[in-house]
Amino acid sequence: MTEQKLYRRLVRRSLHRSRSAAIVAALVGVILVAAYVGTEATLAALGRGPLLVTPDAALASSENPTVILLVAAGAAALVGIVLVILAIVPGRRGRHEVANERLAVVVDDAVLAGALSRVVRREAAVAESRVRTVVSARRGLVTVTPTSGVLLNASALTASAKEYLDALELSPAVRADVSVARNGVVGS
Amino acid sequence: MVAGRVAITERALERTVMAIAAGHLRVPITAVRVQLADDAGLLAVAVTAPVRTAPLRAPGRGDGMVTVVQGARSGIRDDITIITGRTVSRVSITVSRAEVFEEKRAR
Amino acid sequence: MTRTNRLLNRVFLALVGLVLIAAAAWIGNRAYPLLEIPALPGTLSADLLWIIVAACAVLIVLSIAWIVTRGRGRQQTVLRVGGDDGSVAIDARVASDLISEDLKSVNDVSSVSATAFRVGREPALEVRVDARRGADLRTVITSVTGSIDELDAVFEKRIPVLLHVRGSSSGVRLTK
Numbered sequence: 417m418t419e420q421k422l423y424r425r426l427v428r429r430s431l432h433r434s435r436s437a438a439i440v441a442a443l444v445g446v447i448l449v450a451a452y453v454g455t456e457a458t459l460a461a462l463g464r465g466p467l468l469v470t471p472d473a474a475l476a477s478s479e480n481p482t483v484i485l486l487v488a489a490g491a492a493a494l495v496g497i498v499l500v501i502l503a504i505v506p507g508r509r510g511r512h513e514v515a516n517e518r519l520a521v522v523v524d525d526a527v528l529a530g531a532l533s534r535v536v537r538r539e540a541a542v543a544e545s546r547v548r549t550v551v552s553a554r555r556g557l558v559t560v561t562p563t564s565g566v567l568l569n570a571s572a573l574t575a576s577a578k579e580y581l582d583a584l585e586l587s588p589a590v591r592a593d594v595s596v597a598r599n600g601v602v603g604s
Numbered sequence: 605m606v607a608g609r610v611a612i613t614e615r616a617l618e619r620t621v622m623a624i625a626a627g628h629l630r631v632p633i634t635a636v637r638v639q640l641a642d643d644a645g646l647l648a649v650a651v652t653a654p655v656r657t658a659p660l661r662a663p664g665r666g667d668g669m670v671t672v673v674q675g676a677r678s679g680i681r682d683d684i685t686i687i688t689g690r691t692v693s694r695v696s697i698t699v700s701r702a703e704v705f706e707e708k709r710a711r
Numbered sequence: 712m713t714r715t716n717r718l719l720n721r722v723f724l725a726l727v728g729l730v731l732i733a734a735a736a737w738i739g740n741r742a743y744p745l746l747e748i749p750a751l752p753g754t755l756s757a758d759l760l761w762i763i764v765a766a767c768a769v770l771i772v773l774s775i776a777w778i779v780t781r782g783r784g785r786q787q788t789v790l791r792v793g794g795d796d797g798s799v800a801i802d803a804r805v806a807s808d809l810i811s812e813d814l815k816s817v818n819d820v821s822s823v824s825a826t827a828f829r830v831g832r833e834p835a836l837e838v839r840v841d842a843r844r845g846a847d848l849r850t851v852i853t854s855v856t857g858s859i860d861e862l863d864a865v866f867e868k869r870i871p872v873l874l875h876v877r878g879s880s881s882g883v884r885l886t887k
Contacts, residue, residue: 419871422830426873428717435720436781442727443774450774454767461760485742489735496731503725511875514848518856519872526878527842534845544845584848649797655805660813660861668867670792673799681797694797698788702808 423520430522433507442499508553515585525551528590532556535580536573536594546601556581556590562600570596614640617688624683625651628676631703646693649684654701673697789827789836790866803827806836806862813858819846820854821879835871841879851876 456466512528514521529549536558537547546561558577562568577592612620618638626633631654639650655673658665667675681695740746790801807825814820822841827834838859842851855874863869 422833422835422871425830426835426871430873430875432717434717435724438724439720440778440781442724443778446727447771447774450767450770454764454771457760457763457767461757461764482742485738489739489742491735492731492738493735496728496733496735499724499728499731501728503721503728514852516852516856516874519859519874521852521874521876523848523876524878527846527848527876530842530845530878531848534847537845657809657865660809660858660865665864669801669805669865670790670799670867673801674792677797677799694795696793696797696800698800698802699805700802702805702812704809704812 426520427513427522430520431509431511431513433509435502435507438499438502445495512551512590513587515587528556528586532558532577532580532592536560536577539573539576540568542604551590554588554591556592558592558594559597560594561597563604564600564602566600566604568596570594612688617690620688621649621651621680621684624687625653625676625680625697628679628683629653629673629697630656643693647684647690648693649680649695650698651680651695652698652700654703655699656703656705659704659706669699673699784828784830786827786829786834789825789834789870790868791834801866803836807838809862809865810838810855810858813861814840814854817850817854819843819851830871833871835873837873837875839875839877841877843879848876 459466510525511522512525514523529551532551533544533547533549536549537544540547540560540562542560542563546563547558549556549558551557556577558573560568560570560573573594573596574592577594581590581592618640621640622633622636622638625638626636629636635654637652639652641648641650655669657669666672677695677697680697681692684690684692684695787802787804788800789803789806792799803825807823810825811823814823819842820840821843823838825836825838827836829835838855840851840855842848852874859872859874
């Protein structure tokens, strides 16, 4: 495997869930169902009676077969939909890739947020508790609570944040977005 | 010459090999683990031990770790043959830890 | 997880999901018949039954086989040079020991750990670095890259490395 391909694999494995856990759960279900069907089919083929109640018999014996059917249908539909959703949704792990010549580098979004917070905090000259950052797949949203009377320039702060993020060359790219809250705090 | 026979127990042999390995790897004997096995009549030796090494950015590093350990491995092999008289088929070394020592600055 | 084929996983999940949805529709149809869909036949021929049993057995075996092969591909050795007369193997712990020592003076890094695993046929190294709150990412990454460059010289080989920078968990870690 070429080094390039290898690094792609390393990063992809780190950035997205492989869905192995969901598959294991699904397979356990498959095993249970197959065990049930297989046992019943064997017994039927041998001419013996069923081990557990057959679906038809179970329905016949209960008071309200329709309810049971609907519940079963609902459960199956629910699980089915969940599985399809899991199959389609990318399953991000809350990390971003940072460009690097030698290594494959992956960073937790929490660390990214912390670094971004620090950059904005320094430039805005406010305390750490006044800056809150949330990093999602493509956006770094920074909210600064200003000190009353000290005006802050949101676009200048955004530019600094953008510069910091651009230097990291993140993948997927993160757009910096610094907003200054309308209401400030009196003391600094 | 004294007539007689020297019987070396497996345990004693292990300890001897441990001492030899510890010497060549320059680590305490307590840090060394040795596994001896028969390999079609010959002695197969597996050593697991840490290695003493300079910090990563130390100047004048010299040979890489693998080269150094290979050297130790060949020395260990020779010494086992000389000291115990056993013929060795292979010596495998697994470096488990790095014990990084501080460089002493010469004044 | 290095051995699973991710696309195949998702296709499989989608298929099972669709089958379940179809089954749900069929069951619902039995309750409130909207479409003309045949119900399960009452009695089946013995041959058909045995085929079903065989199919179930195959499904169970394949499922168990897949679950068991979920090895994470983790291993201890990051580098091995071997031959007829023996070998030299280096554990991943050696890498983390060296890198840890190297990053001792970097305040932004609170702890370092490393594990080896297989990617394809090659061993690769995953280095996990815990960064302090508000750490400068560039410092952390540059420092570790520097350590790895030195490690390349020590190992006399360029091993593929994945660096994962994590946030420190809550609480102070006195690992260094």
